[in-house]
Amino acid sequence: METIRVVCAHDCPDMCSLVVQVENGSVLRVAGDPEQPFTAGFACAKVNRDAELVHSPDRLTTPLRRIGAKGERRFAPITWDEALDEIETRWRAIIAESGPLALLGYAYSAHQGQINRHIVNGMFHALGATRLLAGTVCDSCCETAWEMTLGPVGGADPESVVDSDLVIAWGADLMAVNVHVWALLEKLRKTGVQLVVIDPRRSQTAARSDWHLQINIGTDAALACGIAHILQRDGLLDRAYIAANTLGFEQWSAEVLCDFPPARVAEITGLAEADIERLAAMYGAAKRPFIRLGEGMTRLARGGQALRAVAVLPALTGAYGRRGGGALLTTAGSMDFDFSSVRKPSGPATTRLVNHSLLGRELLEMRDPPLRALFIAANNPAVTCPDANRVRQGLARQDLFTVVHDPFMTDTARYADIVLPAATYLETEDFYRAYGSYYVQFAPAAVPPQHQSWTNLRLAQELARRMGLTDEVFSLPQREIFPRFFEGATGAVGRIDPATLLDHRPAKAAPPEAQAFATPSGRLEIFSAQLAAEGLPPLPTWQPDAQEVEDAARWPLRLLTAPSFFQPHTAYAGVAFLRGREGEPFCVLHPQDAAARGLQHGQAVRLFNDHGTIALRLHVADEVKPGVVLVPGQRPAGEARAGTINMLCGDRLTDMGAGATYQSTFLEVAALV
């Protein structure tokens, strides 16, 4: 038996170092690597089962060609050569007739390291194809809002949380998505430090916190403005820090904060006035308060405002300047790598863009030229994209040549003309950079690609060769590609010699402890001239959203979505054990809302609005407040009674970063008859 050091590649902030036990080319066991200080020897409940992911009986074993209607799931096995010949022939013909813009590469981050994650879109970049504005389904809103406030810099080191004196999980279900921060907190809380959770859901984290504030969805900006109002009223500001490090506080105070007295904030947020006072007093008294910012609160129409308002708070008390204080959204901004060799090897400076969240619309509406060929890798838009019905309509177009590269037969792959079997990360060598901590690591494949599967890198390199692309990156092995990421790197990353990473061990690259700001002014921008130029409110504020108000008047319930505990989106649909642990796809209603509709716990219900109808199992619980329907995760349509949640979500975009607005969805629930 062999033990191999690898890295967990799932789209997760923690980026655990793992040790994998392998025998005769099979993964026997996956466990946390005790030598990584942050992830500290334990993997989460999902990844402990990754042997079952690699060896799942549901894995695709060969390339497939469609023989039935699109979406019908009738395919016949073909060889790799046949599949690649057909792709090359079709792409060349489409480029000759309509130009390269008729091609779209739609590859996303899911579950690989930096090379396999980016090389596919890199290949389309070099071809001059239409480009994917990636990540708008996930973090483009919160990242843009953070950048408009602090600049492109990472937040507090999660390992510094052990030195904080108050921790706030602000819209972050740590136990589900950030379990190693949770582990650090368990120790810290024994010393009397309190954990406050601000979340519309009594998540597992909220249920185990010292104090849960069950805020109304989409009202975080009002709460943050209210806290700032009280800090100022009570003389709890660090005036010297504000004067030296921020821009626009006096204007914010005069034009915005005056409108957020506790009574009004209570009305907007649904929190008690006394609780808002108590929270502000706690925050003002803490010397090193640490805010873990979740992304969930930004996946709605005014999500950018929410993130900006909360991200200002640590500046008001000077917490950004102290170890243990500050805020953490992601860390990636302070790890100064140059990924252009894989992301943009060559190709025209600009082409045209397709927003990741607008796939359905663009497949149906884009002209001059219309999209004629689509290549999807590491992505399951028929489930995870907003307006999933429209995505499916687009994928069903007879004149669209679609290739899907995935380890499993996903809802999306059912619409493909050609399906190609993909390797998982445990079958792939790659370089990894965390986004929720400051570690990097280079890791080998634990086992060879299973069945006939290919890694993303191998496939992109072969397609590049066939399409006549000659960039070096399309012929180099991983170990010669990743040192290029370090070329020109500055700061903590610049101090790492990539050659030392060939030992497959983690290295840390944390920036200095005091939070840096990299905005145009070099300060934390409470006032943002960039936002003003875009016609957005330049000062963080909460305002009602006209469309949401209109939709709320027509539909009585609002959607709350949150990650599933045992499922990262759809990528573990092929692991029977975890599918069973998560159970049949369900929604949660407060007992009052269930009673008002005559609904019982456990019965099948219909969820519907103008976008469509789906059917799920009902859970009745006071985990959410009246007026809210919680639907955890995004589950394949075949697992549910009918459909998938994003069929009810429109493709409207957020105020900043052109992101998805799942939580600006209003709907009704009724018995399934």
Ligand SMILES: Nc1nc2c(c(=O)[nH]1)N[C@H]1C(S)=C(S)[C@@H](COP(=O)(O)OP(=O)(O)OC[C@H]3O[C@@H](n4cnc5c(=O)[nH]c(N)nc54)[C@H](O)[C@@H]3O)O[C@H]1N2
């Ligand atoms: N188990 C599991 N882990 C995952 C994933 C998964 O699907 N499953 N997905 C991975 C991916 S791709 C990502 S991007 C990350 C991060 O995923 P995130 O979406 O950032 O997850 P959280 O940080 O838990 O944020 C969701 C929390 O925000 C709360 N929330 C929703 N709306 C609001 C609001 O208006 N205000 C406030 N205060 N809170 C709100 C939800 O109730 C939920 O508890 O997780 C990764 N980890």
Ligand SMILES: Nc1nc2c(c(=O)[nH]1)N[C@H]1C(S)=C(S)[C@@H](COP(=O)(O)OP(=O)(O)OC[C@H]3O[C@@H](n4cnc5c(=O)[nH]c(N)nc54)[C@H](O)[C@@H]3O)O[C@H]1N2
């Ligand atoms: N309603 C609602 N919708 C959401 C969210 C929400 O909170 N609520 N969250 C959004 C977020 S944060 C995200 S990140 C997206 C995620 O959206 P997706 O990226 O579409 O989600 P996944 O299901 O994680 O992964 C996509 C596919 O990658 C495949 N895969 C895994 N490893 C590899 C590999 O090495 N190579 C290839 N080629 N394929 C591989 C998996 O089998 C899976 O089919 O969903 C978004 N959708």
Ligand code: SF4
């Ligand atoms: S906690 Fe995150 S990084 Fe760690 S094993 Fe689980 S999914 Fe992977």
Ligand SMILES: [Mo]
């Ligand atoms: Mo995500």
